[in-house]
Amino acid sequence: MEELLNILNEVCPGVDFTKETALIDDGILESLDIVTIVAEIMDVFDVELNVDDLLPENFNSAQAMLELIESRRQ
Amino acid sequence: MQIESYEALSACISRHLRRGVATNAFGAKEAYIKEIKEKALSVEEWDDGLLLFYQRSGYQRMQFYLQSLSLPEFGCFSQPTVTEIASREKDSALHQATAFWQSQGFSLLYERQRLTLAKQTPVASVESPLCVRLVGPEEAPAVAALMRRCFDRITGCLPAQWELCDDIEKENLLCAVAPSGEIAGLLHIGREGAGTQLRHIAVAENFRRQGGAQNLLAAYLQHTQHARSVVWVRPDNEAGRQLYLNNGYQPDGWRSAVLYRP
Numbered sequence: 001m002e003e004l005l006n007i008l009n010e011v012c013p014g015v016d017f018t019k020e021t022a023l024i025d026d027g028i029l030e031s032l033d034i035v036t037i038v039a040e041i042m043d044v045f046d047v048e049l050n051v052d053d054l055l056p057e058n059f060n061s062a063q064a065m066l067e068l069i070e071s072r073r074q
Numbered sequence: 075m076q077i078e079s080y081e082a083l084s085a086c087i088s089r090h091l092r093r094g095v096a097t098n099a100f101g102a103k104e105a106y107i108k109e110i111k112e113k114a115l116s117v118e119e120w121d122d123g124l125l126l127f128y129q130r131s132g133y134q135r136m137q138f139y140l141q142s143l144s145l146p147e148f149g150c151f152s153q154p155t156v157t158e159i160a161s162r163e164k165d166s167a168l169h170q171a172t173a174f175w176q177s178q179g180f181s182l183l184y185e186r187q188r189l190t191l192a193k194q195t196p197v198a199s200v201e202s203p204l205c206v207r208l209v210g211p212e213e214a215p216a217v218a219a220l221m222r223r224c225f226d227r228i229t230g231c232l233p234a235q236w237e238l239c240d241d242i243e244k245e246n247l248l249c250a251v252a253p254s255g256e257i258a259g260l261l262h263i264g265r266e267g268a269g270t271q272l273r274h275i276a277v278a279e280n281f282r283r284q285g286g287a288q289n290l291l292a293a294y295l296q297h298t299q300h301a302r303s304v305v306w307v308r309p310d311n312e313a314g315r316q317l318y319l320n321n322g323y324q325p326d327g328w329r330s331a332v333l334y335r336p
Contacts, residue, residue, distance in 0.1 A: 022268070024267050024268070025267055025268035025269065025302075026193075026268075026302065027190065027269060027302055027304075027326075030328075031100030032097075032100070032160070032161070032162075032165065032168075034100075035091065035095065035097055035100070038091055039091055039092055039093040039094070039095060040093060042091070042092070042093075043093045048088075049088075049091065050084055050085075050087070050088035050091070051083075051084045051087040051088050051091065051103075052084055052103065054100075056267035056268070
């Protein structure tokens, strides 16, 4: 989780990513941020994500992103 | 190369989702599938980039994924091309991309500013002779004609006919109707996750100053359960800006550059 939080804080400083659960729905993260986050996640976690993964529900919380990463690791 | 399936497009885009990519393409799967079905989507791809072209009547819209600011030799600009690049102050890669496209023959037509209305912000309607309601399927031609009168054919982000019909079916179009039955105004809604975008709002010139725009806005927010709303507005659209600001919209730091290559 710590590596993911580092990525998120780099992309969007000043947000408590451990608590937010509506990052997309509330407009805290935008489409452009998601593309950046996906690219960083693939690099740091060495997983393959694709355009089908760019769904709001996968990025509404740090936990959801972590679950996405875990699902791609399996 | 024309794209024949979503799977082919997905594979293309996925190859370019890499660290450092500059892009203005954030389409949803459903929207891509519709463009493919209409045979409106083609791509140019090379190692460091991908261009997506959406065919429209007499011009094409372009989106891009660029790893480096360079283009191979190809002939994909044989017709007028428009692209819009949205960014915040911190998105330096996109500012560089804007400058890059200008060096490739694109001209900056204008910039737009994004305004956001927080969810659950109340907006009041006013007394008006115009009645606001959802657009019916049979009214598509009248709505399209009003859009063409009020917005630029190339830079007005006008929906294709199939897109307009689709949006009517999904209850994404409201109209203001005069007592005579004439469509006096329209409001076009875009859905973005839990939020919405006000894509177009227009009142025909002979029906202005009758509360139509205010009531379209109020009806739109009610129709979308007062979800968070965003709208892009040109700095010179003073009437539009005042409508939005008076109803609680605020600049949110996003700006866009609309670029055009004849």
